[in-house]
Amino acid sequence: xxxxxxxxxxxxxxxxxxxxxxxxxxxxxxxxxxxxxxxxxxxxxxxxxxxxxxxxxxxxxxxxxxxxxxxxxxxxxxxxxxxxxxxxxxxxxxxxxxxxxxxxxxxxxxxxxxxxxxxxxxxxxxxxxxxxxxxxxxxxxxxxxxxxxxxxxxxxxxxxxxxxxxxxxxxxxxxxxxxxxxxxxxxxxxxxxxxxxxxxxxxxxxxxxxxxxxxxxxxxxxxxxxxxxxxxxxxxxxxxxxxxxxxxxxxxxxxxxxxxxxxxxxxxxxxxxxxxxxxxxxxxxxxxxxxxxxxxxxxxxxxxxxxxxxxxxxxxxxxxxxxxxxxxxxxxxxxxxxxxxxxxxxxxxxxxxxxxxxxxxxxxxxx
Numbered sequence: 001x002x003x004x005x006x007x008x009x010x011x012x013x014x015x016x017x018x019x020x021x022x023x024x025x026x027x028x029x030x031x032x033x034x035x036x037x038x039x040x041x042x043x044x045x046x047x048x049x050x051x052x053x054x055x056x057x058x059x060x061x062x063x064x065x066x067x068x069x070x071x072x073x074x075x076x077x078x079x080x081x082x083x084x085x086x087x088x089x090x091x092x093x094x095x096x097x098x099x100x101x102x103x104x105x106x107x108x109x110x111x112x113x114x115x116x117x118x119x120x121x122x123x124x125x126x127x128x129x130x131x132x133x134x135x136x137x138x139x140x141x142x143x144x145x146x147x148x149x150x151x152x153x154x155x156x157x158x159x160x161x162x163x164x165x166x167x168x169x170x171x172x173x174x175x176x177x178x179x180x181x182x183x184x185x186x187x188x189x190x191x192x193x194x195x196x197x198x199x200x201x202x203x204x205x206x207x208x209x210x211x212x213x214x215x216x217x218x219x220x221x222x223x224x225x226x227x228x229x230x231x232x233x234x235x236x237x238x239x240x241x242x243x244x245x246x247x248x249x250x251x252x253x254x255x256x257x258x259x260x261x262x263x264x265x266x267x268x269x270x271x272x273x274x275x276x277x278x279x280x281x282x283x284x285x286x287x288x289x290x291x292x293x294x295x296x297x298x299x300x301x302x303x304x305x306x307x308x309x310x311x312x313x314x315x316x317x318x319x320x321x322x323x324x325x326x327x328x329x330x331x332x333x334x335x336x337x338x339x340x341x342x343x344x345x346x347x348x349x350x351x352x353x354x355x356x357x358x359x360x361x362x363x364x365x366x367x
Contacts, residue, residue, distance in 0.1 A: 028051065031048045036083065038118070042088070058102050060101045068094050090147075119149060124202055132221065139290065150205050155203060157199070191218060197214070205245065223343045227297075228351070230351075233285065233353070237283050301324075304338070317342060332359065335355045337353050
């Protein structure tokens with residue numbers, strides 16, 4: 001009998017010996033989880049420590065989980081600590097819980113707390129390309145950032161001449177594309193043979209992302225027949241008004257970079273506030289989309305007419321931008337629109353596009 005007891009004790013000892021604590025699911029959830037502070041992009045929370053006996057195993061600490069509608073993140077906290085600083089998901093409702101863990105198991109989560117996270121700076125467009133058009137211009141194209149983290153306003157473009165030994169700050173300039181759904185722009189008046197560092201950053205109501213940069217050399221260009229272009233049109237186009245969109249003041253615009261834009265925006269506001277007899281007359285934006293796979297041409301112009309009219313109205317050539325604004329466009333009529341790519345004496349027309357007839361409620365003038 002004593003032999004049997006000795007054998008049983010040898011078998012049982014590895015599982016229940018003093019150096020090997022039995023692990024069970026922790027019994028209690030941490031209580032009184034609360035938010036202490038929200039600073040920058042971080043959230044600080046704290047909770048009441050659990051009784052040691054409720055861990056039912058080797059106390060390894062806490063797991064803090066934060067999530068929103070799209071993502072989740074878990075943070076490990078040491079056992080002697082009952083607060084944590086965690087990064088929240090901007091511009092969404094966030095949920096937070098905390099649980100105890102031992103060597104094998106995670107205990108029940110605390111009651112969840114939730115809050116509406118403020119906006120944060122966006123991440124940058126990950127796809128960014130530059131294509132030479134003509135002898136001294138670039139067409140830049142990019143994608144929307146995967147994490148706007150707020151109300152996306154548009155994009156900021158940077159350009160400066162560089163070589164292997166220096167950056168020519170005297171040539172540096174930047175400008176803003178104030179449209180979150182416009183993913184291209186044109187840079188003109190570059191020097192043939194020079195190399196430029198080109199960057200794009202996303203902008204929202206809080207600030208500016210990091211910048212995605214490319215180094216591009218401008219090569220000699222010899223004119224030839226442009227490929228057939230495409231274009232987009234935006235009827236009743238109105239520039240974004242950041243003061244209406246952003247709850248808090250927008251402080252990332254630099255005056256020297258945007259003085260021209262702000263002046264234009266104020267003029268647009270004045271025009272919008274003036275009485276307009278016919279609500280059908282709107283501004284329409286035409287965006288040139290050249291064929292970058294072949295010869296895109298160097299610039300463009302637009303031909304348009306009301307449906308059934310005998311002749312096209314022909315605009316001036318647009319040399320600097322990739323878009324053109326057609327003022328007093330009668331959106332209550334159908335138009336035929338053609339965009340023409342130009343490369344020196346060579347021209348190529350796009351396919352003709354017929355715009356739809358739109359309707360607007362009658363404008364009531366205030367007394």
